Amino acid sequence: MSSSFCKRTPAGQAKPPPATRLNTHNAQLLVSTGVPSLDDVLGGGLPVGGVLLIEQDRQTGYSNTLLSYFASQAIAAGHKLCIVNADHQMDLTSMLPGWASAARGPAAEDSRSENSKDKSDSSSDAMKIAWRYQNLPKLGDIEGDEVSSSSQQIDAANEVKFCEQFDLSLRIPKEFVDKAQPIIIDGESIFNMANTEQYGGDMYQYVLDRISDIVQDGYSSLIPVPPNTERNILRIELRSLGSGFWQGKSPTSILQFLHRLRGLLRYSYAACVISFPVHLYEDSSGIRLPIVRRIEHLCDAVIELESFEGTYATPADIVARQIKGSLGATQDYHGFLHIHKLPRLNSMTASVGRLSLLHTGGGSSNNLAFRLRRKKFSIETYHLPIEGGVTERRVPASDDAKPQKRAVGAGAGCGSVPGRKDPLEF
């Protein structure tokens, strides 16, 4: 952790930037990604100065959902946002999930009144018998309950919440997006600007120069600022880096870009999330090209989203599915989350394991899966469904698959619905 964050000035200790948290194990400044369960997986949050690589799922849009959460959290926390997207034109107002409670707003005055309300609520919930467990984090913490948010407060006065609660069915109102003034570099403008004499068609170089300009405009820790100015965080989002629309001078331009980006970010108050279409870099048998490994080495944290629906199905798989019928076990979850690398900036090991409720670090064997519900994206432990199948105890989805349905005589088992066969009945 660079010591510039905690420089003691005679006038008093500098305050940490808004909506950040200090990792107690290695004194690193963390920002939230917007998804509480992803913060938990990363060990509290994304370290400032680090780069998170999300290996994109094929054909489905789950990584875009994660990135939209990241952008929404930036606006909610008052951080500066910069989005680079070569694939599409970005229309932020239609993409970013809105706040879950209508009364909330970013860094608003009413957050102080909310804080005091939370504290009084939590005191009335104090446990009488199991008081030893009072201070342990509850599983509900991952969901970001109102009651437990009081434990995250560092400074009661004027504190912006570390991670805002979002609702995917709502959208952020346009005035907040405009007030935040995000910097968007998207679509064909990158291609056109990169095709000038100066860059010679190298889009990576152009984007790096733009990012470098933005960082040096107040977010770099190398440039001294007047004492007691509050630092703000810059959040950089690179969507689908390395996709078909990105063009570089050589096949390894992306590596040079990432190396320079990491060097730039280490001395700045910026956090970066990159989504990377890894399925484009696999050959026909599913083996990844070596460049993917090098890209992973250049980033600080790497997670992979593998969606069940979008993975490539060979014709043999498709025919097999026709015979067997669709899988029941994967109905609840939408895909697996694989962790390839945990963030460790300036330390020997990632300090994630003990802090994480999902038990991700330290070689644990917890399988993680993600689920996109109507209002929320969450990462959970992957549980196999109960023996006999959950759906068989409920109303069966399709009756035509079982032509031999019989009516049970008088309907016997305790969980059975009359007229349907209960598979656990004996």
Next chain:
Amino acid sequence: MSTASSLSIRRLVTYQQYTAPLIIVSETAQQTALPFLEAMVRESLARNMRIVAVCIDGLPSSDIANSPKTGIVDQRLSLDSILATNKPSSAATDMGIGAIDQNGFSQLQSAIDRGLQNIQTQMKLKSGNGSDDGVLVVIDSLDRLLRSSQTSTLMLVRRVRQAVCSVPKSRVVARFSRDLWDSKSWSYAANALCELADATVDVHPLDDLRTWMPGWYSDGRARPFMSLRNNDFRRGLARLEHKRQSGKISFEVSSFEIDAHSQLLKFSAVDVSAEPRLPQAQTNPSMTQAKGTSTEQKSQKAQPTQPTQTAQTAPAQQKDADPAADLSFNLSLTDKQRQDRANVELPYLNAQVMSAGEIHYQMDDEDDWDSDDPDDDLEI
């Protein structure tokens, strides 16, 4: 499972249900997709749609090219341009003859836009207050474009797709070869196009059906690069990957045939009943549909060792049925009879076949489950 009428690819090609602004058709040297592409174009012509044919490799067939509803954007290589590239510049040697540079791409883009606009004005003139029929833009082959610059090709395809989205009921269909590149750049280009596309159709030769059946594995011999059934200009197999607007993705395989008279496409589901028999006698009736004839069973018993037999394909089944044709009585079953046989519920099959761990109790006559309170008859 999916009858011919419920095949998504059929509904897609005949414009019955789905709006897919961009369809990518891919082919290999073993099976060309050009007849498939032209059949799709004829399907659109039959529906009174306008065609903008972007010819980069070759002109379409004469009936399509001469139709009044077709506008041709001709970007084919001319002999002069091939002869002109004799300068040993790095671009020519890297990208090959006929490479298109940035100017070429923008020219192509503007040519396509002009073609679309011409068609649209024609349609407005004809029908007056706006057009009902859509436009089909056919890009004959993306290979030369991909060889020149993958990024520019993707941008071009994206722009054309956007242009087509603004015209109702319109579509872009593009063809490319998926086996032309080495393993790295192939997957990049094919996957990148697949990401962009709303539907991808991979055309395979008929012989590939054998390798799709469950239980198939190679006997070690190299498959012939060219076989007699490859590049059948009327038949083939298609693998469809369809990304709906709701975000749902569906996969489907089917076989297609181009009708000799109408030159239109006919799709049928892949016959999954032709799968290898296990060495034991146990078969699962819910999986098979055509296991009826006794002569087939006899032929099974006559060949006791099955472990290395590959899955039977349709010609093999016809071979087995031939002994039945010589008899004086009819042993074959009609489809309905096969269906009924498969639907017969064998008494304890459910318990046999279902996964272990579940207990299936089939009630006897004496059992009478009484759901009332068992303590009711206590007289206390």
